[in-house]
Structure formats: structure tokens, C-alpha cells
Amino acid sequence: MSHFEKKHLVTASGYYQEKELLRFSTIGSVDDGKSTLIGRLLYETNSIADDQMLALEKASINSGSDYLNLALLTDGLTAEREQGITIDVAYRYFETKKRKFIIADCPGHVQYTRNMITGTSGVNTAVILVDARKGLQEQTLRHAFLSSLVQIKHLVLCVNKMDLVDFREDLFDNIKNEFYKYLSRLDIADVQCIPISALNGDNVISRSNNMSWYQGVTLLYALENINLFSDPNLVDCRFPIQKVVRPLSEDYYDYRGYSGRVESGVLRVGDEVVVLPSGFSSKIKSIDSFDGQLEEAFYPMCVNVSIEDALDISRGDMLVKPNNRATVSQDVDLMICWLHKEPFDPKRKYLIKHTTREVQCLVKEAGYKINVNTLHREQISDQNPIKMNDIGRVQIRTNTPLLHDSYKKNKNTGCLIMIDEFTHETIGAGLIL
Amino acid sequence: MAVNYQIDYLKQLEYESIYIIREALSQFTKTALLFSGGKDSITVLHLLRKAFWPAKVNIPLLHIDTGHNFPETIEFRDRIVEKLGLTLIVKKVQDTINAGKAREEKGLNPSRNAIQSITLLDAIQELDLDACFGGARRDEEKSRAKERFFSHRDEFGQWDPKNQRPELWNLLNGRKNKGENFRIFPLSNWTELDVWNYIKSENIEVPSLYYAHERNVFNMNGVLYAVGEFMQPTANCLVENKKVRFRTIGDMSCTGAVLSEADNNDRVIEEIASSTITERGTRVDDQKSDASMEERKKQGYF
Numbered sequence: 092m093s094h095f096e097k098k099h100l101v102t103a104s105g106y107y108q109e110k111e112l113l114r115f116s117t118i119g120s121v122d123d124g125k126s127t128l129i130g131r132l133l134y135e136t137n138s139i140a141d142d143q144m145l146a147l148e149k150a151s152i153n154s155g156s157d158y159l160n161l162a163l164l165t166d167g168l169t170a171e172r173e174q175g176i177t178i179d180v181a182y183r184y185f186e187t188k189k190r191k192f193i194i195a196d197c198p199g200h201v202q203y204t205r206n207m208i209t210g211t212s213g214v215n216t217a218v219i220l221v222d223a224r225k226g227l228q229e230q231t232l233r234h235a236f237l238s239s240l241v242q243i244k245h246l247v248l249c250v251n252k253m254d255l256v257d258f259r260e261d262l263f264d265n266i267k268n269e270f271y272k273y274l275s276r277l278d279i280a281d282v283q284c285i286p287i288s289a290l291n292g293d294n295v296i297s298r299s300n301n302m303s304w305y306q307g308v309t310l311l312y313a314l315e316n317i318n319l320f321s322d323p324n325l326v327d328c329r330f331p332i333q334k335v336v337r338p339l340s341e342d343y344y345d346y347r348g349y350s351g352r353v354e355s356g357v358l359r360v361g362d363e364v365v366v367l368p369s370g371f372s373s374k375i376k377s378i379d380s381f382d383g384q385l386e387e388a389f390y391p392m393c394v395n396v397s398i399e400d401a402l403d404i405s406r407g408d409m410l411v412k413p414n415n416r417a418t419v420s421q422d423v424d425l426m427i428c429w430l431h432k433e434p435f436d437p438k439r440k441y442l443i444k445h446t447t448r449e450v451q452c453l454v455k456e457a458g459y460k461i462n463v464n465t466l467h468r469e470q471i472s473d474q475n476p477i478k479m480n481d482i483g484r485v486q487i488r489t490n491t492p493l494l495h496d497s498y499k500k501n502k503n504t505g506c507l508i509m510i511d512e513f514t515h516e517t518i519g520a521g522l523i524l
Numbered sequence: 525m526a527v528n529y530q531i532d533y534l535k536q537l538e539y540e541s542i543y544i545i546r547e548a549l550s551q552f553t554k555t556a557l558l559f560s561g562g563k564d565s566i567t568v569l570h571l572l573r574k575a576f577w578p579a580k581v582n583i584p585l586l587h588i589d590t591g592h593n594f595p596e597t598i599e600f601r602d603r604i605v606e607k608l609g610l611t612l613i614v615k616k617v618q619d620t621i622n623a624g625k626a627r628e629e630k631g632l633n634p635s636r637n638a639i640q641s642i643t644l645l646d647a648i649q650e651l652d653l654d655a656c657f658g659g660a661r662r663d664e665e666k667s668r669a670k671e672r673f674f675s676h677r678d679e680f681g682q683w684d685p686k687n688q689r690p691e692l693w694n695l696l697n698g699r700k701n702k703g704e705n706f707r708i709f710p711l712s713n714w715t716e717l718d719v720w721n722y723i724k725s726e727n728i729e730v731p732s733l734y735y736a737h738e739r740n741v742f743n744m745n746g747v748l749y750a751v752g753e754f755m756q757p758t759a760n761c762l763v764e765n766k767k768v769r770f771r772t773i774g775d776m777s778c779t780g781a782v783l784s785e786a787d788n789n790d791r792v793i794e795e796i797a798s799s800t801i802t803e804r805g806t807r808v809d810d811q812k813s814d815a816s817m818e819e820r821k822k823q824g825y826f
Contacts, residue, residue, distance in 0.1 A: 101758040112533035141800040179670045180687065182662045184715050193713055205690065217588050325529055331544045336800040338579035346578055352543050357529075381577040395577070406550055430690050444695050447550070461607040506693045515699035517689045 097208065105295065110186070111319060114193045115241075117212045118234045119188070119220030123492055128220065128289035129183060129196060132311070133203060135296045138185040180210040189315045203230075203478035204408070204463065207237050208428045208520055215322050216245040223256045223286070226266050226495075233463045238425065239277035240482070240522065242502055245317045246282045253302065254288040260304040276466070278499075285310055323390045327445045328356030329411040329417060329504050331446035336395055338509070348379065348395035349404060354446065354503035358396065358410070359387040366402055367409045367494045368419050373400040390503070407448035409494045417504055418492045424486050424524040426498075427477065427509070431518035433479035441519070444473075447509035450489040453510075458484035459505065484524075498522040534721055538571065540556055541710035543694065544673050545575040545657070550709045551698035552655040555708075556613070557584035558826060562595040563772045564659025566604075567719050568710055570728050572657070575609070584611040586656065588644045590636040591618050592754040592775035601733040604632050615647040621734075623693075633755055635777045641824040645681040648705060655698065657707040658826055663801070664717045668816035679703035679825035707826075711818045717796055718773075724789040734786040734792065736769045747780040771796075771803040 120127040133139045139147075183194040197203075211217055215239045221231050238246055242285050248270055256262050265286040284306055285294055293299030294309045332348040358364075362375045378385040379395045388394045396410065411417055414482060437454040449451035452491070457466040459476070460483045469475060477483040498505030509519030526720045531539075545568075549569055557572060559565045564772060571704065572581050587601060605612045607764045617636045625646070626639040648656065655674075662669045672688055689697055722732060741748045741764060742757040749755050755776045757763055768781035769792075787794040789806070796803075817825075 109532040111530060112536050140802045142802055179685075181669045182712070182713065183669070185665050186717075207693055209690040213694070319530065321527065322528060333543075334550050340578070343578045348578070350546055350794070352539065380580070381574040388673070391531070391536060391537045391539045393546070393575075393582075442699070444697060447547075490788060506695065508692055508695045508697060510697055510699060515697070515701060515773065517692070517697045520690075520692050 097472050099196075108188075109187065110191050110288045110510045112193070113216060113317065114195065114214040114332075115205075115216035115314065116195045116197055116214050117218050117220070118197050118207060118211075118238070119251075120230050123220040125196070125220050126289075127510065128218075128249065128251065128295065128310075129194060131289055131292060131295050132183065132194075133185050135292070136185045136187055147465065151404075156491075161191060162242050163463060187311070187315060192314065202395055203233075204237065204428060204482070205430045205472075208232065208241060208430075209239060209368070211241045211243060212520070215319070216314070216317055217243045218246070218247045218249060218314075220399045221266065222251050222253050223250050223252045223262060223266070225271070226262075227269050230462050231270075233272060235270070235277060235279070236463055236466065239279050239355055240428075242499060244281060244322055245278060246279050247310065247313055248282065248284045250284065250286045252290055253286045253293060253299075258286070258293075258301045258385075260302070263305075273288050276490070283307070283313055285313065317388045324355035324501050325357055325389060326360075327415055327417075327479075327501055328358055328364075328410075328412045328502075329446075329496070329501065330358055330396065331448070331494070331504075332404060332408045332410070333447050335405060344475070347401070348397045349448070350393070351389050352393045353388045355390055355501050356412070356415075357387055357389045358394075359386075363413050364398065364406055364410045365413050365416060367417060368492050369403070369408070370411060371400075371402050372521055373398040373402060374514070378517075407433065407446070409446065417496055419492045419494055421489045421492050422486065423489065423493055423495065424437055424508075425484070425521040426461075427483055427485055429477045429479050429481050429483070429518065430509070430520060432479050433518070434479070435483065435519065436484070437471075440512060442510040442512050443487075443493075443507050443521070444510060445493050445495065446504060448491075450491050450493065451512075452487040452489045453458075454485055455488050456486040458486065460484075488490060493523075495523050497524060525813070534718060534725065537714055537718060538722070540694075540713065541568075541571045542575045544658055544696065544708065544710045545571060545598065546675070547696045548577065548657065548706075549656055549700065551696070552740065554651070555655045555657065556584045556586040556610070556651065556653050556655050557657045558659075559587050559612075560621055560659075560773070561587070561593075561601045561731060562659065563719055563723065563734060564711060566728060566730055567657075567714075567722060568659045569608075569708055570726060570792070581608065581610060583657075584613050585728065586647060586651070586653075587612065588615045588640050588647065589614050590640050590775050591616060591814070592636055592777050593753070594731075594733055594750070594770075594773065596624075596733050597733050597773055598779050600729075602727070611653065613647070615643050617643045619643070620646065632679055632758065633777050635775060637775055638779050638820060638823075638825075641681075642822065645824045653705060654700070655708050657708045659711050660709050660789050660826060661716075662708075663720075665817045667821060671709055671712060672815045675707040675709060676700065677705050677707060679823070681705070683821050684816065687823070697822070701811065717793065720789065720793045720796060724793065728764055729771065733770045733773055736767050736787040736791075738765055738767050739766060740764070741766050746783070749779075750776060750781060752776045767772070780802045 183198045195210040197207045211258040219234050263286045287294040332349045336348040348371045367373045376397045382458045437457040442448050457471045507521040620643040626642045670783040740751040769784040787797040
């Protein structure tokens, strides 16, 4: 019943070795073969165990499918299996000798924008699938637009099902050229296009013998070699305070430290720092952790920082450098992606979570909606509100200042979520302009 | 000083977990660690120590005691609590049964795996906990693949998998209404192999059951059970002395052993890397039906 045989085992040695971590999203419409592609990546990297395979075969037969339905690997919930749809972003893990991978698999149909924004918010690489027979679809362009919106740094377009179009070079070239043309309107620097057949494995793990005209790399090679060095922001030092630490124990009686994660930039002992929003300045006395003292810290390190002066600092404040400060402001321009079935209501108050800060906001101006298919702007009105899966531009005013950067400059200090003050559900995602 | 600014993946996972733990400690007022004495909750405990440092871990460990434990697990639990000066709260499933709130399964070697959720939910209410840390991982089981770091439970302690809050970037929303609570899963993105590599690199002590040892076992329905007070072979089962280890540690009545020669961390890691079955493959409680984990989780299971 299985279409697969393990042709090229790239299993990890098991012995621990230092590796880079790549988090990526897989994006595609229902029949683009996304599950088959993930299944193949997992299977050929030895990440599907025999008992999982057996359970999968059993479940495939139960669901009336006459082939191995790899979607059932990720569709773990009963409701998903019954309805044959994927409800939620699923996470999958595999590794090769070179890298460790976390896949955020974004489902193809319902609530697409919501799931895609959620699944891509934590990654820097996206793999978009298209069906070679159908070429670029409206939704492919939507996927590319959303990838650009959340600042995906590396994009791989997989033109799948090449086996069904006789591996034709001209078809692939057309799709590729059309895609590049569309991308010129967007903001993604690193793009690769790969012709594949997920079902037969062409150009997924190993090079295809059927497309000698293709001189590029395989998908796995691309994922293993995407250059991650330039991804983190090492310029703008931002250290939001997560917790104030005062152990008051015998060993650390006078210790007063600030726990947090360096969200960007580099923090070094001896650095001059400014505390936001108060504006007081001091110097970094030490950077400590359970594992000992450090000379410097950078993203995504979680450390304790202590400073020379006794200042009033609490959760939600931020350490920055004197000549490179985050914006301190109560008026913030945002692109929002609405995640809830109840539409965005400009007359309501919302809660906002931004870095380690929680504030309230009013809507000052509801600007426009973006039609994600045409990229045209639409006026927001009572009849045409920002609904679930819509992207809109709004201006908010917060009750206390946000310490922020633009999302484009600094993802970690430019993102926020909106929370319903009564149900406490997460209902919106915001990207600061 | 770092030569470049890339961090190894295991360290990245560690930082992610510490960040999640510190967010939970900041957002919730009364928390506890659900501690089973298994490797995952031991790893969370280690990460809690890092998150609290230089302060001591000041939240209690909560053990839901089915009474069907391996003696080695209890011995380990008590020793680590003593060594680190922690507070341990034990809630017994037997007390829940005695109070008439749960009924023992019928038949030989009854499992208390499902009814322990009742004891757990009672404990959460009684101790007024608004969040519990747990060691569940997304790679363990398919219904866990969609778990959140901050997993919301309604006032009945139930999980609604179809209605979970989206988690974007690293912004964790722990807001809730009265009576609701959260489970916090800092190891969500870790795999079994990651946990073992971490145990090795951090030199974390785990119960001896995880390493190959000789023990009396019997084969029933394809599962290799250890002979013990709560697990007796039926008349036609042959008891044999074999070299085994346990990949997961649950109750004696639902945890199977694997034949193994892996008596140290390196060999365990090697064994897992080349294993062709998942760790939950040794758990009888997961194999009752295709959705048994999801069903139990909805009822408030770990």
C-alpha cells in the first residue's frame, strides 16, 4: 500500500552534535500534495516509526482511502479525521546530520489566513507548493503576499507533480518567471524555485533523473543550506524585562537582577544602557545564568542582567542603548490580521500583549482593508468590517506607551496580539508599521 | 566571547523553554509542576531551576499517585525532593476511589490511568492552582501535536482542541476567567531524542528504570510487563528474567519494557536513534483506540 521505500536514508547519527535549527512552514492548497511532501521528508529522514506507519495504514483503510493517506499523520484530532480536514497548525520534527528542523504545517482550506499567519509567525523560511498542472493560482499569490507581510526571509517555491506534466521544462520556467514577476511587488529577498514530484521523490531528497535540464538543488539541500547568519537582528539592542529577581537568600542576599530574553542586538557587560520608558541610564554590571557568568548575550538567550544603579524597574520595561532606543509611544500604526469570528469593532476597547507588556487600547482610526487576492485597498465601514482572516490597517491609542520598533526592522519588538477583554481569547495579530 | 551569533539547536530549545516558564511564572499566581518521576517532568524540573536561578524553585511538585508506581520511581522522587529542598504534594487516586468519586476498573490488574484525571482536577481545585507545568511533548502522540505552550482548560478542567487560542510569535496569552486554568508545556518542541541528548549534556539524573537492568517480566498480549505488587501474571504466562529498560515510566499496569542492552546515556541515545517504534508504542493506555489520548486529554488528563 505504501508508495514509499526508503531510498536514501539520511538518518541522524543519534550521538549529539551541534547543529543549527531551522524552523519552516509548509504552505499550499488542498490538493497540492503538501502532506505527501511532508510525509516523504519525514519518511526518508527516518522520522516515521514502524508503529506510526502501521497506525497510518490502519487509519488510511478506515478512512476509505486506497492509498497511504499521509495527512492522517498530522491530522491527529478526531474531528479532523472525521471531516477529512486539517483544523489547526501542526508541528512536525525531523533532523539530518546537518540541521534540526521544526515544521509548522499550515492547513489548506478553512481559516486560511489565520492559520498561515499563526504558522509563519515563528519561522523565517516558508515552503510554498503549487501544482504544476494548474500553475500559479490566486491563492499562491495570497500565500506569497502573507509570507512577505510576516517578513519571511527565505522562500522556496516547490512546483509539484512534475511527473504529471512530463517533466516539462517550459512549464516550470513559465511558473517560475510569473512568480518572480509577482514577487517584485513584495518584500522577500531570498527565493528559490524547485521542480519536484513529492509522490515519486524527484528533487526532494535526491536529484531527479527525469529532469536533466534542472541544474539547481534539491529541496532538502536547500533547507539544509539556507543561510541563517544574517537573519537575527544584531544591531538594535532590546532587552524587555520579564521578571525582577530578588532571591533574598543567604548566598544572594543583595542580588537584584532582571530576567529576560535578548530580543535583538547584543548586550555586553560594561555597556551603557537606558531604561525605557523612564529614561534613566546605568551600566550593565553583570550578565548571569544558572550556567555561570557571561560576557555578552544575544537573541534568543534568556539571561539575568544586573545594573550598577538601583533604579525602579519592573516587568514590561526595556533596556536599550543610549544612541539606539525603541520608540516610546501611545499612538501606534498597525497592520492587523483578524483571527476571530466576531469582526473587529473600532468602537471597542481591546487588550494588547506586546513584548512583556500588557496594555489597553482604543481604536483611533480604522483605515483600510487589503484584499489579499488583488492587493487592492477597500474602505472599512459598518457594512464592510475587518472580519476573520482579513488584513487591515488601523491606528490605535494605548493607555500606557508601547516600547516598540517597526515589525520590518525588528520582528520581536514589532509584533503584538490583541485580546478580548471579556473572553480573554486571542483575537487579532498586529504588525507595527 | 562567541565567535558567531548562531546558537546550537539544543540550547535554543532550552532558551525557548526557560522563556515559556518565566512567562508562566509572571502571568500566573499559583503554579505547580506535575511531577511523575519520568524523564520529561525531570527535565522540566531542571529547566525550572534555570528559570528561577539564583532563587530556588519555590513552586511545589504535584504527584498524582495511582498507587501502581514502580518502587524505583517513588524512591527517586523522594530523593530529588530532599536533595533540592523542594515541596512535594502527593494526591492519591485511592482516596478518590474511597470517596466514591471514581470507580476501579474491573478484572485482573486494573489500570488507574484514566481515573487519575479525577484526582488531578480535584487537586487543582483544592490547591487553587491557576497553572500546572507538565512535560508533554508534541512529538509524543498525534493529538498532542496541536497542543499550545499555554493550554487553556475551562472550569470543568476540559481541553477543547477545536477551539484553541492561536499562539503567535512568542506572545503567550495566559488571561482567563475565574475557575479556568492552564497547563503549561515548556517541552512542546522537544523530541524524545532531544530530551535524552539534554539529559546527557546536562548530566541530569533519572530513575534507574530507564537503563538496561535484569528483571522478572512476562509477556501478555505482546507487552512485556514487569512483575510487581500490582502486576501479576495470569496462570499461563511464563515469567522470565530478561535484560530490559523502560522508555516511558507510567503505572506498572500500563507500561511495557523493551529488551535492551543500553545501560548508559550514550547507548540509550544510540538505541532510540535506531529504534523503529515510538516511545508511546510501549504504552498500553494509548492503544485502546485511535483517539484514546485525545479522549483522556479532553477529560483533563496530563
